[in-house]
Amino acid sequence: MKVSTALCSAALGVGLGTLLLPGAALADTTVSPATTPVGGTVVLTATTCNPKSGDALFRVTGPNRDQNVRSTTAAAGGGLSAELFTAGFTLGTYTVAATCGDGSSAGSATFTVTPIGGAPAGSGGDSRDTGALAAGGTLLGTALAGAVVLFRRRRPASAVA
Template sequence: MKATTVGVPAAVGLALGALLLPGAALADTTVSPSTTPVGGTAVLTATTCGPDSGDALFRVTGPGRDQNVRSTTARAGGGLSADLFTAGFTLGTYTVAATCGDGTPGGRATFTVTPIGGAQAGDRADGGVGTLVAGATLLLTSLGGAVILARRRRHAAEAATLWRR
């Protein structure tokens, strides 16, 4: 294999990584853990908000919920955080948007509330159609590959018998 055939994809990958890295670094709001059972606690953190600008305000929106949570703790590594108790939350994905005390945006993050004891079973928005389509596509692709392989072997066998004559 030539060095250029490996070098070009590697260079493209590095360039895309360099473009995407600043976006990841700007993730100023975090939710830990990102998946929380009903009744659990999630820690909301706005990393760019400082205590000198006042409390951060976290707006939590999602299925049947729109509430504000005020920061209660200054983090040792920087930023402000608050504990969010998920008792009474509906299962689903929620968005957290932070605003620093001086009015500057502090970023966005998402988290998911799951049933106690694990992930929610059988409640997909698409009814599992996406999974069915993906499975059918994989099956058809493998069948197509098998047909191509069988035809190539048959042609190779025919060519070998003609060569021996």
């Protein structure tokens, strides 16, 4: 019971915060960019971790993956950052949960690994115009029939002459 109560009040707190402070940076963990084509690099940042208390640890979980990434640099806007290279990642959405060097939780965020570029969804079509082919065939057929008629009519005429 205690857990669910805490969860509800936490959710309510976030809701109120969003309401009262639109645009304020509430997320303790950020991923930038939030969407990357597979193979791209994302920057994980735990904005509230104090570098003096040691490295932050980012736990990255998602399809076929559960990996820990240690922070490497102090973030420009405060907190600690790590770069994550997504080559070989299964496509999908991942959750990043950060823990500060002092063991405190620094929240979580998600990012999405997507296909690269557009879709190869066309072949250039059929390079034959069936309408023109049919019309041409009909005309040619008529011409041949006409030629046969002419040929037959002329032969008896020339025989008489």
